[in-house]
Amino acid sequence: GRLRRRPDRRLVVAASAEAPARPAAHCVATADGGFTVALTPAEPGDLVLRLRDDPEGRQLRLPLDREGRGTVSRAEHRLAEGRWDAYVTASTAARARRLVAHRVEQAALVGAVPTVGEDGVTSWIPYTTKEGNLTIRTWRRPAHAEVADITLDEESALVTATPHGPPAELALAVRQQEPDVLDFTIPLRVLPTGRVLLTIPYERALAAPHGRWNLLIRSTDGTLVPLGRIGGDTVDRRRTDLYPMVTRGESTLLLGYTGDNALVLTTAPVRTKDTPH
The missing domain is CATH 2.60.40 (Immunoglobulin-like)
Known part of the structure; x- marks a missing residue:
């Protein structure tokens, strides 16, 4: 009779052993030049922004509400010039995990000019990286x-x-x-x-x-x-x-x-x- 190939049991991986889904967020730029973040699916935790390649290791931590929502306003926060990568510390995992950009809405920034104030000349643009993650590009300079x-x-x-x-x-x-x-x-x-x-x-x-x-x-x-x-x-x-x-x-x-x-x-x-x- 014909030989039948048996499936290799070693290749079968139980669903329970798969890596947990990475946290994702819907990010919306706001009229004041800041932005809001809403985790999908919703869960409480902290939003953590880390300045990329920063020798000082600067970061901003912002508690999210029970629905996983938070606002980073220009009036309350100062971000140095560079790229701030977004992470989240959720209630189910203490370790900060890189935040996937589910959707980034930038409509409020169309035609916007840089903000000028005591902090100098500043601008924030949330965007999706080529890897699909959420990052905030910031500029802050005296002139x-x-x-x-x-x-x-x-x-x-x-x-x-x-x-x-x-x-x-x-x-x-x-x-x-x-x-x-x-x-x-x-x-x-x-x-x-x-x-x-x-x-x-x-x-x-x-x-x-x-x-x-x-x-x-x-x-x-x-x-x-x-x-x-x-x-x-x-x-x-x-x-x-x-x-x-x-x-x-x-x-x-x-x-x-x-x-x-x-x-x-x-x-x-x-x-x-x-x-x-």
Whole structure:
């Protein structure tokens, strides 16, 4: 007769031996720039936010109610700049476990501007990591210039920004090239609205050594203020805020954002078929 393959009993795992489901949460950004968290399924416990890669090991612990709900308000809490990973200590497990983002609603942040107060310039954006977990991206700095508009004309790139900090004096493009720091000045004009207009001539930018240049505003007191877009609901603008590449002669110029939403200017040789990638 025909041989019949018997199932390998060693591969059968009892359901009771499976790892318990990881805790999940529904997170909603609030109008004040904070956020609410609701565990699913509902159970009491503590929300624990840990600042990623922090030598000081800073964390924030917030008790949740009986339904597993809590609010982290901007008025009551100060979070240092960085990425705060969310964990939960539930009643059924004392050890803090990474919190899965069941759903993150950011509608309240659409079009929002950074908050300016005694704590400096701040912004919080809850988001889902690529692993599916809940993290809060925060910015907190004493001064900042929020990019409002970028226009490319025939001769120059025009950047309009709202400065938060000491009065602006001039703008700089700065590049770290060990052991030196290179820079060149960018014309800056203060507009009647209080915003500033940076005019970046292509010829001047492409005359400098090729590379990635950080864009900063220098205030009258010498403070260097970073330019970027930290407001709104977008945690990483590298793939959403895109601008055309400018080609002049054998060189290219491109404005864009870093993974921290800082505005940068990148210049490079024109790529040809023979250019190594």
